[in-house]
Amino acid sequence: MIGLALSVGAMVGGGWWCLRRLAQARRLLDTPTSKIRSAAQGYAEFYGVLQSQPGSVIVAPLSGKPCLWWRFKIEEYQDDDKKRSWRALESGSCESWLLLDDGTGHCLINPRGAEVRPSTREVWQGHLRHPRGPASSGWLGLLGSGKRYRYTEERLHAGQPLYAIGDFRSSGGGRQGLDLSTAQGAVIREWKGDFAGLLQRFDSDNNGQLDQQEWGRVRLAAQLEAEDRHRQQSQRPAQHQLGQPREAAPFILSCAGEDELARQFYWQAAGGAVLCLAGALAAAWLLG
Incomplete structure (x- = not known):
């Protein structure tokens, strides 16, 4: 029963992974490359160069090197009578926004929820739980604790x-249309948060309530306020942002190009198919 459960799990997991990677590869290849300045709102892909943001100083936690984004993992070497292995102790990633420049404009990227694939990756070992740069060698390395640690750090520069x-x-730059009813409702809800102030402005008979005529003035004032806010926002410079899609679509930030990513996904899909087939054959053999 245990073998059958493992076989079925391998078959289902491999099939799911194969279909998922195939769908992601097709989505990457079918999505046209856009320019930031003229891109349509919604799901889009861009090629560009990472830029540093003024006043932002980010330092990688293990190596201490300046960067724009980092991800790390700390492992401890375990050597007992039964097995020798590396056990993960800590891991983490940076959540600072990135700035992408494609020559036509700039786009801020929120990396939360993204599959990030940096080109800079460093792996080294040492005797300190939390290093600050590459581990010391020679006599300095022997002065550390008897434990061995392995550090993995990935960075974007x-x-x-x-x-x-x-x-x-995108927001600002006159690109956003005005949904007047929604904007008006948002202003009214904001004013209701300070109901005393709302009464002070629109309760003309001072009875502590807003009658139908007074509510009409509230709605008219909220409409004018919503239009004025939209006008002010449209006059601001356009700001572009990229984030995690609401739908089940790939959200990827990679130093490798689209074709290389799709090729990797196809190979991973093939591995999932092999695992699915092996699980199916094992399950059939056990049932037989």
Whole structure:
């Protein structure tokens, strides 16, 4: 029964992974590359170069090197009578926004929820739980504790090329239309949060309530306020952002291009298919 359960799990998991990677590869290849300045709102892909943001200083936690984004993992070496292995102790990633420049404009990228594939990856070992740079060697290395640690750090740096695909949104620059009823309702809800102030402005008979005529003035004032806010926002410079899609679509930030990513996904899909087939054959053999 245990063998059958493992076989069925391998068959289902391999099939799911195969179909998922195939769908993601097709989605990457079917999505046209856009320019930030003229991209349509919604799911989009871009090629550009990472730029540093003024006033933003980010330092990788293990190596201490300046960068734009980092991800790390710390493992401890375990050597007992039964097995020797590396056990994960800590891991984490940076959530600072990235700035992409494609020559036509700039786009801020929120990396939360993204599959990030950096080109810079360093792996080294040492005797300290939390290193600050590469581990010391020679006599200095022997002075550390008897434990061995392995550190893995991945980074994104300014000037590196980046392929990005995700949900694209813009604000300002006159690009957003005005949904007057929704904007008016938002203003009224905001005013209701300070109901005393609302009464002070629109309760003309001072009875502590707003009658139908007074509510009409509230709605008219909220409409004018919504239009004025939209006018002010449209006069601001356009701001572009890329984030995680709401639908089940790939959200990828990679220093490798679209074709290389699709090729990797196809190979991973093939591995999932092999695992699915092996699980099916094992299940059939056990049932037989």
